[in-house]
Amino acid sequence: MGSSRSSNGPWVLLPVVAALILAGLWLWPRSDNQSDSLVVYCAHDQVYADEIIREFERQTGIHVDVRYDTEATKSLGLINLIVQERRHPRCDVFWNNEMLGTLDLHSRDLLEPHQGTAWERLPEKYRDPQGYWVGFGARLRVIIVNTTQMSTDQKSIQSAVALDSSRAAIAKPLFGTTLTHYTVLWDAWGPDRLKAWHHELRLRGIREVNGNGPVKDVVAGGTCGIGLTDTDDVYVAIDDQLPVDMIPVRVRIDSEELTTSAVDAVNKPADDGPSLGFTDADGTKTICIPNTAAIIRGTKRLDAARKFVDFLASAETELALARSKSRQVPLGPVGASQLPPDVSRMKEWADDGYDLRPLLPARRACLEWLKSEYLK
Amino acid sequence: MSLTATCWWTLVRTVVLCLLAWPVCRWIERSFHEVTVGSRWWFLIALLMPFCFPELLVGYAFRDLALAHPKWAEALCSGLLFVRIVPVGAIALLAAPPSAVDSFAIHCRRLIVRHRGSRRDWIELAKCYWHGPIMRVLPALALMSVVAFQEFELAALLQTLSWTDWFVTAQRLGLEQGEMWRQALWPLAWQLPVLVGVFCWLTAQRAQTSDNASRLEFANERANRRVYWLGMSCVVAFLIAGCLVPLGFIGWRTVEGFAMLVKQRSQLTGLIKEIAIAGAIAVSAGLTVWAISSRLRTMTALGLPGLFGSLLLSLGCVAAFQSSTLHSLYDTPVPWVLALVVWLLPRAVILRLWLNALRNNSAIHTAMLIRHSGGRESQRASSLLWQLRDQPQFLAVSLVCYWAYCDLPTAYLLAPTGMASGLVRLYNFMHFGRSAALSAEALLFFGTPLVCVFLLLLVNRTAIGLLSVRR
Numbered sequence: 001m002g003s004s005r006s007s008n009g010p011w012v013l014l015p016v017v018a019a020l021i022l023a024g025l026w027l028w029p030r031s032d033n034q035s036d037s038l039v040v041y042c043a044h045d046q047v048y049a050d051e052i053i054r055e056f057e058r059q060t061g062i063h064v065d066v067r068y069d070t071e072a073t074k075s076l077g078l079i080n081l082i083v084q085e086r087r088h089p090r091c092d093v094f095w096n097n098e099m100l101g102t103l104d105l106h107s108r109d110l111l112e113p114h115q116g117t118a119w120e121r122l123p124e125k126y127r128d129p130q131g132y133w134v135g136f137g138a139r140l141r142v143i144i145v146n147t148t149q150m151s152t153d154q155k156s157i158q159s160a161v162a163l164d165s166s167r168a169a170i171a172k173p174l175f176g177t178t179l180t181h182y183t184v185l186w187d188a189w190g191p192d193r194l195k196a197w198h199h200e201l202r203l204r205g206i207r208e209v210n211g212n213g214p215v216k217d218v219v220a221g222g223t224c225g226i227g228l229t230d231t232d233d234v235y236v237a238i239d240d241q242l243p244v245d246m247i248p249v250r251v252r253i254d255s256e257e258l259t260t261s262a263v264d265a266v267n268k269p270a271d272d273g274p275s276l277g278f279t280d281a282d283g284t285k286t287i288c289i290p291n292t293a294a295i296i297r298g299t300k301r302l303d304a305a306r307k308f309v310d311f312l313a314s315a316e317t318e319l320a321l322a323r324s325k326s327r328q329v330p331l332g333p334v335g336a337s338q339l340p341p342d343v344s345r346m347k348e349w350a351d352d353g354y355d356l357r358p359l360l361p362a363r364r365a366c367l368e369w370l371k372s373e374y375l376k
Numbered sequence: 377m378s379l380t381a382t383c384w385w386t387l388v389r390t391v392v393l394c395l396l397a398w399p400v401c402r403w404i405e406r407s408f409h410e411v412t413v414g415s416r417w418w419f420l421i422a423l424l425m426p427f428c429f430p431e432l433l434v435g436y437a438f439r440d441l442a443l444a445h446p447k448w449a450e451a452l453c454s455g456l457l458f459v460r461i462v463p464v465g466a467i468a469l470l471a472a473p474p475s476a477v478d479s480f481a482i483h484c485r486r487l488i489v490r491h492r493g494s495r496r497d498w499i500e501l502a503k504c505y506w507h508g509p510i511m512r513v514l515p516a517l518a519l520m521s522v523v524a525f526q527e528f529e530l531a532a533l534l535q536t537l538s539w540t541d542w543f544v545t546a547q548r549l550g551l552e553q554g555e556m557w558r559q560a561l562w563p564l565a566w567q568l569p570v571l572v573g574v575f576c577w578l579t580a581q582r583a584q585t586s587d588n589a590s591r592l593e594f595a596n597e598r599a600n601r602r603v604y605w606l607g608m609s610c611v612v613a614f615l616i617a618g619c620l621v622p623l624g625f626i627g628w629r630t631v632e633g634f635a636m637l638v639k640q641r642s643q644l645t646g647l648i649k650e651i652a653i654a655g656a657i658a659v660s661a662g663l664t665v666w667a668i669s670s671r672l673r674t675m676t677a678l679g680l681p682g683l684f685g686s687l688l689l690s691l692g693c694v695a696a697f698q699s700s701t702l703h704s705l706y707d708t709p710v711p712w713v714l715a716l717v718v719w720l721l722p723r724a725v726i727l728r729l730w731l732n733a734l735r736n737n738s739a740i741h742t743a744m745l746i747r748h749s750g751g752r753e754s755q756r757a758s759s760l761l762w763q764l765r766d767q768p769q770f771l772a773v774s775l776v777c778y779w780a781y782c783d784l785p786t787a788y789l790l791a792p793t794g795m796a797s798g799l800v801r802l803y804n805f806m807h808f809g810r811s812a813a814l815s816a817e818a819l820l821f822f823g824t825p826l827v828c829v830f831l832l833l834l835v836n837r838t839a840i841g842l843l844s845v846r847r
Contacts, residue, residue, distance in 0.1 A: 017663055018659070018660040018661070018662075018663040018664045018667075018713075019660070021656050021659055021660045021663075022656075022657075022660045022709055022710075022713060024656075037793075037794060039793050039794075045804075046801060046804060046805075047805065050642075050646075054642065065793045065794035066796075067793055067796070068796070068800070068801070068804065077548040079550075080547075080548060080549070080550045083550070084694075084698055085698065087700070087703075088698075088703050088706070090706075090707055090793060174545065174549060175548070207446065209443070209535060210532070210535055214443055214535075217440065217443055218443050218444070221440070221443070221444055223443065223444045223445075223446075367549070371549060374377070374545075375377075375378065375379070375542065375545065375546055375549070376378050
């Protein structure tokens with residue numbers, strides 16, 4: 001050990017060099033008037049969001065610094081970060097890829113209202129009455145099917161799940177749109193039925209993976225025959241010319257269905273039970289999950305934040321999202337002829353979307369239950 | 377599953393892997409002593425490669441396999457982890473001082489026990505083992521267990537159980553800070569015996585006063601040919617499994633990926649910026665930690681928090697810098713660099729010890745004398761000094777910087793706004809599955825620092841050569 005001291009001379013200068021590098025790095029982006037950059041926390045996939053944000057920069061000249069979340073913990077990580085930073089907010093605008101988390105932030109009084117052009121063009125179902133958030137470009141929960149293993153109809157799917165649930169895949173429902181899916185079922189079925197259904201599927205060996213992307217992968221790769229995921233993930237597989245197709249998840253909303261035992265529903269799929277929480281009979285709703293944009297309370301760049309929110313929920317951005325590889329469904333008025341055929345089909349499904357606005361209490365209760373299931 | 381259960385699972389995996397790794401480390405150590413002196417650097421490079429190869433790339437390469445065969449995911453993860461911890465154990469053994477009690481002394485003590493067999497003789501024999509082989513092996517086991525227990529990226533990408541993944545999930549779900557620290561006590565408690573082991577090692581290193589160069593020459597247990605070939609086979613097998621196979625998985629569509637990347641100018645520009653940011657942070661942290669580690673005596677205790685792993689340190693930094701006292705520094709690179717420095721300090725200390733063990737002091741001293749003599753040979757002596765003393769240090773600093781460059785938890789949790797490391801984006805995209813463009817980006821991100829180090833070495837060698845010719 002003592003010998004190490006003999007050659008220490010030059011090394012004591014290293015922290016000085018390091019400090020200079022650090023200072024240069026920190027000051028460099030601020031030298032060209034970028035200290036007023038708009039800070040956006042974005043839960044939407046970076047691969048799709050980047051282009052939209054760069055277009056905003058091109059049009060307005062406002063520089064945007066974006067912080068993305070990881071795929072495995074979509075949106076929830078950023079929501080918690082916003083809550084943790086409430087005393088000294090760093091984020092100006094939150095672009096969430098789902099809605100219930102944004103409602104949660106609103107309930108904590110962390111959002112700033114803005115009734116701009118975007119708010120005016122959107123239907124009531126997809127905006128806050130006071131303008132605390134707006135919804136745009138939606139995805140749907142769907143059942144992805146490997147077409148080499150079964151046909152894309154409800155009967156085949158229900159039979160397959162009933163025979164071998166390990167051939168079905170789902171993301172862990174702690175995060176993202178799978179959490180929204182569970183929240184909808186919590187609301188539509190009631191907690192007891194959802195819990196029974198969930199336990200039954202786990203007992204029967206359903207594949208639980210870390211996100212909707214891996215659900216798509218195991219189905220497209222043939223490890224599983226079906227899975228619950230989002231439309232944008234399915235289109236990644238379709239674009240890669242993998243043998244998959246999809247049908248929307250539908251949730252029955254009539255009260256009689258609530259009395260059906262979930263266990264029976266799984267064990268006797270041929271009757272009328274939703275073996276994966278879906279059915280395509282009348283009186284059902286799809287799960288249509290919009291992106292949401294909201295301004296964070298305490299922002300120092302209110303004007304830029306408003307411009308960004310108006311840009312995000314504009315017809316132009318909705319069309320761009322619809323034409324992107326994620327094929328997101330416009331929620332405001334856009335020319336039907338301008339939509340790609342894939343999106344036109346999904347728009348019909350989206351019109352049947354479950355109303356997510358009253359679901360915040362259900363989400364909280366459902367999440368508490370899920371935490372006890374997965375973390376305790 | 378609860379944190380306690382995941383801790384137990386991780387602990388069992390760690391113990392099994394370390395026990396399996398121990399004999400392999402011994403084979404490799406013995407093989408090293410059989411290798412000719414000139415080939416030892418190559419041997420060490422081959423040995424270290426699987427540990428230095430970015431964990432994220434390994435996880436990315438094997439992710440699809442684990443998804444397709446979930447029942448084998450744990451075995452796959454454990455196997456890959458084994459490949460990563462053996463180099464750590466072998467290097468620790470190589471850097472460790474010779475056993476304080478040699479095999480001859482133990483043999484004598486066993487004869488006494490066999491002859492008399494009193495209780496006191498048994499205790500003496502146990503003491504011999506404790507102060508001899510066990511004390512020598514303990515640090516290697518301790519370091520291996522730290523690496524195995526703190527595993528994060530591999531477990532997350534291969535979707536196997538680990539307490540680190542549990543922690544990230546719980547933290548993302550809004551675990552309260554007080555609750556977080558209470559929960560963190562569990563993994564900290566698991567690692568406490570390990571910390572004691574490492575501390576013992578550092579103490580033993582301090583007590584070592586003999587010429588460092590003799591440390592690698594003791595070789596009192598010459599390897600037989602079978603052990604030599606076993607050790608060599610392990611090094612080659614680990615190099616293949618830990619580096620070449622992942623490179624093969626990723627690299628086979630790289631040309632296509634690079635072509636796509638070149639067409640997407642904005643993506644390429646963004647990636648280059650991210651590489652620059654991650655590189656600058658890594659160099660800052662690496663240089664600082666290397667300078668601090670030179671004060672080994674006083675820094676031993678400061679290095680201990682680094683053994684808790686970058687994940688816990690990052691979570692701690694987030695909590696600390698969100699407090700009102702330190703908040704002004706929250707959205708700056710300071711927390712990021714600080715966490716990296718604390719995390720890397722034990723590694724830097726170990727690297728220094730290892731360099732000291734390898735260093736040929738008498739040759740360095742002779743070269744220094746020749747250089748100061750001012751004669752014709754002075755420049756050649758400078759070149760020799762670079763090779764003997766400075767180049768190993770340069771490579772060690774580069775390695776420390778590369779570890780900083782490749783660390784995901786710090787980059788993910790502590791990067792200030794507008795200074796995202798490409799690592800986080802690659803990690804995100806890797807969850808979508810493998811693609812040609814992503815493979816190309818990953819190779820570019822992880823390969824750029826290696827190319828820079830190589831170029832710097834080349835430039836230095838050329839400069840020394842030119843100066844020699846001029847003289």
